[in-house]
Amino acid sequence: MARIRKIEIRNFRSIGRLDWFPLPGINCLIGPGDSGKSTILDAIDFCLGARRNLTFCDDDFHRLKLEQPIQISVTLGELDSHLRSMDAYGLYLRGFNFQSGVIEDEPGLGLDTVVTIELTVGDDLEPQWQLVSPRAAGLGQSRNLSWADRVRLAPTRLGQSGEHNLSWKRGSILNKVSEERASAASAIAQAARDARIAFGNKAKDQLGEALAAVQTTAGRLGVPIAGQVQALLDAHGVNFTGGTISLHGGDGVPLRGLGLGSIRLLVAGLQRHVAGDAPMILIDELEHGLEPHRIIRLLTELGAKEATPPLQAFVTSHSPVAVRELSVKQLHVVRPGPFGHMVSWMGLAGDVQGTVRKFPDALLARSVLVCEGASEVGLIRGIDLYRQAMNWPSLTALGVALVDGGGDTTFTRAIAFQQMGYRTAVLRDSDIAVHGDLEAGFLQAGGQVFKWADGHALEDELFMSLSIGAARQLLERAIDLKEESVVGDHIRSVSQNGYQLDVVKTAATFGSLDAATRNMLGRASRTRRGWFKSVSAMEAVALDIIAPDLHQIAGTKLRTTIDALFQWFGHV
Structure with a gap:
């Protein structure tokens, strides 16, 4: 049964240039919206579909470049005996080299025998299909697949509705x-x-x-x-x-x-039933109309868990369920680039399957910030909510995903996203030694690291940098969250009974928190059962206390780090 070996797209809609070598089984295209995933499916459908008439308009040309024709080429391998017949298509048979990806002009030993169908649309908007063959062109000959073969090879397309099937x-x-x-x-x-x-x-x-x-x-x-x-x-x-x-x-x-x-x-089930004769299916927005358990059932029906794929499927998805269920070898990230679109195969990223399963939603973003822990995630989320209320664009609008690095695994997870081609940064504490070799490799590969002042965890930075009024509010919020007796015990413990909660509260009320007291409060707040150690707790603190105070603390490490982070978010 025929399988697509190579797809070439030129000047079609959002794609100026794309060369892609899909895999024999499931090819799930992921990435942020407007990255060209559906355009790739349309290109395959238009080139291979059994249509006698196909309508194009000026908008189908990339950036309205009518002087450059639309060209879509699909190379098919694993041909059956009829398509490999010298009598039927002998002059148009070519050879595909699996190792180099090069398509030779003629079939040869060790090469997969292939045919290439090309769709061309000029400024007259009339589509023309033909088989690609330099040998035939040299003889002044051209032809397309027979209509019967086009009908047989045409992929099944599932869009928003499939009832015509x-x-x-x-x-x-x-x-x-x-x-x-x-x-x-x-x-x-x-x-x-x-x-x-x-x-x-x-x-x-x-x-x-x-x-x-x-x-x-x-x-x-x-x-x-x-x-x-x-x-x-x-x-x-x-x-x-x-x-x-x-x-x-x-x-x-x-x-x-x-x-x-x-x-x-x-x-989709019927497509599998006829896979031997009609081996391809195109599904736009895989999850459309399906509950999570039926998304899993559909992927299983398409052969997601089978060593030998029953059919070749091209699907797009924005579903974390689909990303989590598929192997990294079945996932492909679509990205526009300075020299054309790219489809990056995650199978080349190394041992990243665990990261994909744990954070599938992050794979649908443009940029990923790996935070050392839940507190940092909550901090950024809370500040983002405050900025949204001030009519700044949200992180979701900027295509940024926040990932909990889990402390010691922060750089391991960040490097995994980096290897998958994502624009990645890390937000970490500076209170303990980090994995220097991992951080150095991450930075060398283009990653970026944001951190607090030397020796400071997030809580230290908050109590040292915030205004006296905001520091007092932090202490009051801790009492609300943990009860006064617990907070008092933490203060006495870390100060070896050098400080009492009542005395600290009085000092904060009258605006006399010195550096030593602030330092002690930072250490007390990050005990094993810290005051703000959950995403929800720190998110509320950041929204209500930290973000409103930032304008008063210009020049502090807290302010400069947050400003640098949001500047990085904005450059996506």
Whole structure:
């Protein structure tokens, strides 16, 4: 069965240039919105789809560059005996080198025999398809795939709706399930209801193989169908053609009345049923209409867990569920670059599977900030909320994801994101020695590190840098969160009874917190059961106390570090 070996796109919509070598199984395209994921699916569909007419407009040209033609080339390998036939396509057969990715002009030993289909659209907006062959061009010859081969190789496309695949319309998956075809002529002569019943009785024999496949697939996937599936005349059919015949449940209700998710799941199951003859499927927004458990079921049906992929699937997704369930070898990040679009295969990133499973949502962002712990995550989230209220763009709008580094694993996780091609930074404390070699390698590879003053953890920096009023509010918030007796015990413990809570509160009230007292409060606040050690606690503190105070503490390490961080966020 044919598999796509290479995709080349030039001057098509958001993509000026792209060269991509997809894998034989699932190719899940991820990345932020507007990065070109759906455009890649459209390019494959337009080039390989069995269409006699395809409409283009000026907007389909990259940046409206009408003087440069749209060119989409798809190279197919693993050809069946018919496509490899010298009589059928001998002049157009080429060789693909798996090691180098080079396409040779002729087949050869150790090369995969391939054909390349190219779609070209000029400023006249008329699409032209042809097989690519320098040998044929040298002889002044050109041709396209035969229509029968185009129909056979055309990928099944699942967009927001797949209900057209539940009738025998042109391009429907049902036409690939079997060679059976039904004639509606005799049933049409009767009254509408009688015609549906009469045709249904005949269709049991005429379409038995296809109906059995649908029934089996629906049962295996848990798609609800009442009784035995039938092929009846569609009551909404206007022209009595193959499209007039659609799938119905045993109660006579058309299966197009199923929920969107059920339709997509059923069509994907049928695509697997015909994978030997029609091996490709395109699914835009994989998760559309599906609950998390059915997303997992769909991925399993596509062969996500199988060593030998049953079909080649090209899917896009913004679902953390899909990212978590797939192997890194099935994930591809789409990014625009200065020299064209890139599709980065995560299988080259090394041992990052654990990071992907733990933080799947971060893989859908443009930039990743790995925070040393939950407190730092809460700090940035709270300041971000405050800035949003001041009409600054949010971190989500800037495409930034926050990741809890888990203390000792901070740089390990940061390096994993860096290896996957993400713009990555670290926010860390400076109170203890860090993994110097890991940090040095991270910085050398282009990462950025933000940290507090030497010897300071986040809590130290807060009590040392904030104004007296804000420091007093921090102490009052700690009492609200932990109770006065607990906070008092922490203060006495770290100061070896040198300080008492009442005395410190009085000093804060009258604006006389000296450096030694501030230093003690920082150490007391970060005990093992610290005052603000959760994301939610520090987020509230940052929103209510820290962010409003930043304008009063210009020049402090706290202020300069936060300013540098948000400047980094803005340059995405």
